[in-house]
Amino acid sequence: MPAKPIDLGPMHFAKRGDAVAYLNAMLHRYDLGDKVSASDAVILRAALDRHPDAGVKIGCGITHFSVRTADFGTRCFWLNRPDGTTEKFSHTACVYGT
Amino acid sequence: MSLADLQSWLRDEGIRDDLDAITWMTVRTELDNLLPEANEVVIDWSRLLLAGSILARSAERFDQETALRIATAALSLSKDQAICDAGAVLLGKLSNFRAVTLARQRNLLAEDLEGRLGVALRLEAQRREMERSILVESSGAWLQVNDFQQRFWNNAKGQNWLSASAPTASGKTFLVLQWLVDQMAVGSAGIAIYLAPTRALVSEIESNIARILGKNDSIEVSSLPLREKFDSARSGDRRLILVFTQERMHLLANILGDDFNVDLVIVDEAHKIGDNQRGVILQDAIERATRANPKLKIVFISPATQNPEELLTDAPPEIETVAVDSDAPTVLQNVIVADQVPRKPKLWHLAARQGEALLPIGTLELPSKPDGLRKRLAFIAAAIGQRGGTLVYANGAGESEEVADLISQLLPATVDIDPELAALADLARKGVHPHFRLAPLVERGVAFHFGNMPSLIRLEIERLFRAGKIRFLVCTSTLIEGVNLSCRTIVLRGPRKGMGHPMEPHDFWNLAGRAGRWGDEFQGNIICINPQDKAAWPTGVPQRARYPIKRETDAVLELGDELVDYLDHRDTPDLASLGPSDQFEQVGAYLLTTYMRIGSISGASFAKRHDEASLARLDRVLGDLASKIDIDATLAARHPGVSAMGLQRLLETFRSYSGDVENLLPADVASVDSFDRFVAIMGRIHTHLFPAFGPENVNRRYAVIVVNWLRGLSLATMIRRNIEWHQSVGRSYRLPALIRDTMDLVEQIARFKAPKFFSAYMDVLHMHLREIGRDDLIEHDLDIGTQLEFGVSSRTLLSLMELGLSRMSAVALYEKIARDDLSKDDCLVWVAERRDQLEAMDIPLIIVRELRERLIPLDDHGAAVGEQT
Secondary structure, three states, rough: OOOOOEEEEEEEEEOOHHHHHHHHHHHHOOOOOOOOHHHHHHHHHHHHHHOOHHHHHOOOOOOOOEEEOOHEEEEEEEEOOOOOOOOEOOHHHHHHHO | OOOOOOOHHHHHHHHHHHHHHHHHHHHHHHOOOEEOOOOOOOOOHHHHHHHHHHOOOOHHHHHHHHHHHHHHHHHHHOHHHHHHHHHHHHHHHOOOOHHHHHHHOOOOOOHHHHHHHHHHHHHHHHHHHHHOOEEEEOOEEEEEOHHHHHHHHHHHOOOOOEEOOOOOOOHHHHHHHHHHHHHHHOOOOOOEEEEEEHHHHHHHHHHHHHHHHHOOOEEEEEOOOOOOHHHHHHOOOOOOEEEOOOHHHHHHHHHHHHHHHEEEEEEOHHHHHHHHOOOOHHHHHHHHHHOOOOOOOEEEEEOEEOOOOHHHOOOOOOEEOOOOOOOOOOOEEEEEEEEEEEOOOEEEEEEEOOOEEEEEEEEEEEEOOOOHHHHHHHHHHHHHOOOOEEEEEOOOOOOOOOOOHHHHHHHOOOOOOOOHHHHHHEEEEEOOOOOOOOHHHHHOOEEEEEOOHHHHHHHHHHHHHHHHOOOEEOHHHHOOOOOOEOEEEEEEEEOEEEOOOOOHHHHHHHOOOOOOOOOOEEEEEEEEEOOOOOOOOOOOOOOOOOEEOOHHHHHHHOOOOOHHHHHHHOOOOOOHHOOOHHHHHHHHHHHHHHHHHHOOOOHHHHHHOOOOOHHHHHHHHHHHHHOOOOHHHHHHHHHOOOHHHHHHHHHHHHOOOOOOOOOOOOOOOOOOOHHHHHHHHHHHHHHHHHOOOHHHHHHHHHHHHHHHHHHHOOHHHHHHHHHHHHHOOOOOHHHHHHHHOOOOOHHHHHHHHHHHHHHHHHHHHHHHHHOOOOOOOOOOOHHHHHHHHOOOOOHHHHHHOOOOOOHHHHHHOOOOOOOOOOOOHHHHHHHHOOOHHHHHOOOHHHHHHHHHHOOOOOOOOOOEEEOOO
């Protein structure tokens, strides 16, 4: 199967695996509890828009992204909404759409 | 023959047989479940009593003990009034007036002793009583005291440093507290700090002082390090006694900055200046208070120590010093060894130890065969100490629960449970867990006791043990670490201190010395099981020994090159390579801060005790470290035990941080990212400041505790959530261990390591934020150290604790209060409006009692309900 290129905001990846690796590296560049920087947030927002449940996840909007604990000692990206609610999302699901 | 020769002859030969006979008889009256033995000895009382009065004049402990034995035997064994009277007179000669009072209470002494004494004896007795009285200036009352107490009182006058040392049961604490309150009442001091080594002792001392103060509202006692109370006392409104651990004193000094200045410091359990890791924090606290007020008066108190004067060697040159030392016994302490009768596991030979010799006392019969060491300890304790007041020493919290459980099974089932025991069981079930093992045990009059228990529960256990309702108390080394609790009988087998180290003789005697409640009993019993077993007692049952006081700093400084090597490698990017560092880190931090403050440790007060060459080597390596440090000495001094080199490394980490600096800040516990930020902060501390925490998976566990603690969750809720977590991830657990583990994490992480290192982290971060012009990120709320010390983050909870509630009570009440921003007055109003509904709120009775005592000072008839106002 030929590699599928993917764009996340300003970033272009030759194949989807590269995008996941890039987001993985981004995830681990932060400490737990950190707010994601503005430049990374642009890429994350673009990724999130590709998420199969993007509409539900985004809800009333996004103030910022964070890196926080997920289940069983793992970490993942979280989005924070203006109403104070917060929700985690899988960056792999953003790239592969499942 | 000189008097000393006569005394020695009497003891060793002259009255030996009679002495052995009365020892046999008096000791047997103390022990339960002995097989009967006949005794045909006729005592020559007049000869013995004459010998007793000669021995009473000796300064030797052994002679004084012998005189006390004779007096006690005369009072308790003889039916002849004249002999009993003579026993009482002999006690008077020993200045042991409390024992005379006890004899009267027990009807061992007929009324009107003075009337029966001849004129000469009566005059002598009255003279002695007058000589042995002290004037409490604030009340004008005369207090009858023993020799040690009198010397303390007379020498404590004036602006000197005093170090007092006497065995347990010498009435030290009682007298020092009387003296302290008297000093405050007559205005000799405006603000005093009483330093105690543990939170347990802090709560106890605070309650005792409040009891002595009664309705005296010109003096306030508090254990909270808050500026408001301090400022109010400085402005002259009320005088203030602060009861603190050394850590809490540093917390107040940090909050007050240059305003920190007190008039009087009392250092209780002062020999702990030699404790590994905490000794240096105490020394630092004393030096910090002295720097703030060079005219500060300090009183050190320690149990039987060899060299109390050692504590005075760092007094400023212009300050006078005086040591008051006593080794006199106030109550008989019988050391009894128990060995199994060959082939008969249910029978145990008992013998009283007298110096190197053993005096057979009898045979103890156990109801069941004691298979295994725990059963041996439990069965012997249950049999020999059946009448109660029995303390059993266990090596560790887990073992204390097991032994208590075994003892409880040997006691007859009780039909009616005492209401106070039922209330304690209720508190244990609601405050810890419905299946907490303590609850069913206390209903049968048995309890266990260890350091990490919530103080409200522990204090109530101690109170009910003193009151005789808890008859058996199984304790751990917490008791050596500073809890003022005495007993009638203590039972031990191979006692260890901490993680498996056999006890040093002075630790053993600090523990064993609790046997014998002066004024409540004439004798105390120390039962040592299997004295010949080298695994249990590697060096045998220790002979009486007194603590050698040696500062931790001096002990570590004497290690010389090892310390120099450690400091030489302290500036490393890889903290894991520091190796086992606890011992050197604390003292190393102290030395570095001292160097930074005065430019050379050769000028420090401790320098006179060490040789110049090692000080010069240390100066060189400290100078090297100091040259790399931008942290100033004032900031470093705020964090005793934390190395300035570590702080510098942390600062450099902040400086090189490329992300958004806001990410370095902790988040309020109400915020969704609070937990994760604490995990990250612990990681930064662990990697750059000092390896105090662990890898991320460990820090997550710690962060859960820290967040829950700060959220003001009750211990019961934290335990419940811990259980739920285990269940959700399918992990097995044992409830007793899980309960102890949660208590341990609260004490060791949330209340010890986190406040110590988070405070340092915040100070360095604030320095960095100021450097980069981001002062806007610095918040001026309650600092994180204080929040963690008390486990509160809401105004209402803090107000409740400021009003004197324990955290357990404050949290229980806060669950019923909707608002999180109530002031102290608001809280008082809230409680006053519901004063008739408190019992209906499903709050444990002991908590309701504390609420009523602390928050509702007057009952409906206008009389004080509690001891605190």
